[in-house]
Amino acid sequence: MKQPGGTDTQKRRAGESAAAAVPDGSVVGFGTGSTAAEAIRALGRRVESGLDIRAIPTSYQSRQLAREASIPLVTLEDAAPDVAIDGADRIAGFDLIKGGGAAHAREKLVATAAGRLWIVADGTKLADTLDRPVPIEVLPDAVPVLEPALESLGGDPTLRAAERKDGPVVTDNGNLVVDCAFGEIATPADLAADLAALPGVVEHGLFVGMAEEIHVGTESGVDVRERGSR
Numbered sequence: 488m489k490q491p492g493g494t495d496t497q498k499r500r501a502g503e504s505a506a507a508a509v510p511d512g513s514v515v516g517f518g519t520g521s522t523a524a525e526a527i528r529a530l531g532r533r534v535e536s537g538l539d540i541r542a543i544p545t546s547y548q549s550r551q552l553a554r555e556a557s558i559p560l561v562t563l564e565d566a567a568p569d570v571a572i573d574g575a576d577r578i579a580g581f582d583l584i585k586g587g588g589a590a591h592a593r594e595k596l597v598a599t600a601a602g603r604l605w606i607v608a609d610g611t612k613l614a615d616t617l618d619r620p621v622p623i624e625v626l627p628d629a630v631p632v633l634e635p636a637l638e639s640l641g642g643d644p645t646l647r648a649a650e651r652k653d654g655p656v657v658t659d660n661g662n663l664v665v666d667c668a669f670g671e672i673a674t675p676a677d678l679a680a681d682l683a684a685l686p687g688v689v690e691h692g693l694f695v696g697m698a699e700e701i702h703v704g705t706e707s708g709v710d711v712r713e714r715g716s717r
């Protein structure tokens with residue numbers, strides 16, 4: 488049974504908080520995952536009440552949710568996003584690990600195009616340091632080359648397996664995902680630069696200094712953290 492104030496409620500509160508802050512006329516990047524889905528549904532309710540927005544989805548999932556909510560879709564060719572709303576797997580300050588849903592390549596592209604990233608999350612995502620494996624989208628041919636390269640960076644790489652099919656997860660872009668454990672990541676910006684420099688890496692899940700606001704659902708409400716205001 489879902490508990491009042493449990494993680495599902497916290498995700499809903501976080502999603503509703505970010506959705507409430509979207510101005511009329513905005514082009515919104517739609518992130519992926521269960522918390523971003525709460526923001527999309529909340530925006531759908533605002534659209535039903537007359538809000539005028541257009542959405543740029545970052546995955547098959549967020550495109551379907553937008554369609555179900557009757558939110559008009561556009562692409563990066565049509566319009567520049569004003570803001571991106573997305574979830575995260577780990578949050579330390581304003582640095583993030585993303586990619587639990589294997590959508591981080593498009594998520595980073597859309598968030599970068601927007602220049603404004605609002606993160607929505609439940610309280611379990613908060614940590615003092617980024618301490619989870621980093622999802623890395625890779626070209627399929629690159630896996631045997633990248634595994635030793637990641638080990639030489641101190642990582643412990645694992646090719647992500649699909650849950651309901653034999654074989655690996657294939658991203659919406661037709662690539663594979665390597666989850667690479669680095670323990671506690673002391674200098675995320677340095678690791679991000681090292682990962683980005685490896686041929687065969689399409690995109691890694693370290694989002695360093697990109698988040699402008701973080702809406703964290705709590706047991707009693709929402710804690711909104713704004714970069715630069717603390």
Ligand SMILES: O=C(CO)[C@H](O)[C@H](O)COP(=O)(O)O
Pocket residue numbers: 518519520521522523573574575576584585586587588589590591594
């Ligand atoms: O990065 C992501 C997808 O690639 C998600 O935003 C992240 O995994 C968080 O998902 P959830 O809100 O379901 O916990």
